[in-house]
Amino acid sequence: MRKIIVFTNLTLDGVMQAPGQHDEDLRGGFQHGGWAAPYAAMSHVAGENLANAGPLLFGRRTYEDFYAYWPNQSDNPYTEVLNNAQKYVASTTLKEPLPWSNSTLLKGNVPEAVAGLKAQPGKDFLVMGSGILVQTLMKHGLVDLYILLIHPLVLGSGRRLFTDDSAFATLQLIDTQTTDNGVVIVTYQPAKEEI
Numbered sequence: 001m002r003k004i005i006v007f008t009n010l011t012l013d014g015v016m017q018a019p020g021q022h023d024e025d026l027r028g029g030f031q032h033g034g035w036a037a038p039y040a041a042m043s044h045v046a047g048e049n050l051a052n053a054g055p056l057l058f059g060r061r062t063y064e065d066f067y068a069y070w071p072n073q074s075d076n077p078y079t080e081v082l083n084n085a086q087k088y089v090a091s092t093t094l095k096e097p098l099p100w101s102n103s104t105l106l107k108g109n110v111p112e113a114v115a116g117l118k119a120q121p122g123k124d125f126l127v128m129g130s131g132i133l134v135q136t137l138m139k140h141g142l143v144d145l146y147i148l149l150i151h152p153l154v155l156g157s158g159r160r161l162f163t164d165d166s167a168f169a170t171l172q173l174i175d176t177q178t179t180d181n182g183v184v185i186v187t188y189q190p191a192k193e194e195i
Contacts, residue, residue, distance in 0.1 A: 003124040003144035004057070004114070006134050008161060009036045010150050015158035016131050024065060025159075032155045039151055039183050053085070054123025057114065059130035060091035066128075067100045088117065088125075090133045111140040118142065131159055139167040145189050146171065152182040 009019040018024035019036035026033070058066065066082065073079045087103040090110045098105060106113040114137060117125070124144075127134055137143050148161075171188035178184050 002054070002118045002120065002122055004118065004127060004137060004142050005053070005124055005145040005147060006127045006137075006143050007147045008127075008129060008131075008134070008149070010148050010161055011035065011153040011155050011158075012150060013154045013156065014160040014162055015155045016129065016161045017159040019129075020065075025061070027159070028157070030158050032158060035153055035155065036149070036151055039179070039181050053126040055086040055088060055117075055125050056082075057125050057127045057130065057133065058087060058089045059133035060089060060094055062129035062133075063087070063089045063091070063094075063098075063100070063103070071100065088114075090130075090136075110136060111142060114142055115140070131161055134161065135163065135166060138169065141167075141190075143190070145187065147185065147187050150184045150186060 008016050010016050017030050018033035022033040024033045070079055070082045083101055088106050089103060090106045094105055096105045170191040172191040174189055175187040
């Protein structure tokens with residue numbers, strides 16, 4: 001069975017909102033956009049994961065943000081990888097055909113659709129950002145691996161990966177890397193036994 005791998009930037013207080021650009025996501029009056037950019041921790045880790053990844057799973061907002069940026073980057077090796085990757089998008093407002101090449105809208109119940117995709121043969125799925133989608137997948141026990149890039153920042157506000165109504169989970173640490181600028185990259189998988 002294929003795995004669902006969540007790959008995301010977080011602050012110490014769990015904020016995942018708008019790591020890349022100042023005006024990326026202003027919901028809720030968020031004013032700290034672009035907080036991950038000075039750390040540049042994502043580039044080598046993202047490169048490793050994108051090179052080995054299969055299809056991408058996106059929520060609508062992250063899909064639109066990626067589509068607005070990546071197809072226009074001609075001097076970046078990630079552009080070709082992202083353009084060529086199969087992309088599945090969870091959205092209640094988008095309609096097909098989706099504008100980015102190799103993009104498919106998930107139809108019907110998203111957890112059921114994702115479970116169906118996991119059961120098919122092929123490479124593992126990578127989810128970048130897409131907080132609401134990740135929270136939905138967590139509630140249905142569909143996440144197999146978390147790769148979290150934890151930045152040495154406390155923002156005090158913003159959308160978080162693990163919210164007050166997140167599903168209970170115990171995780172097992174399977175890898176840790178530390179960067180020179182203080183970003184800790186941790187990899188967790190759901191624990192076999194609940195505590």
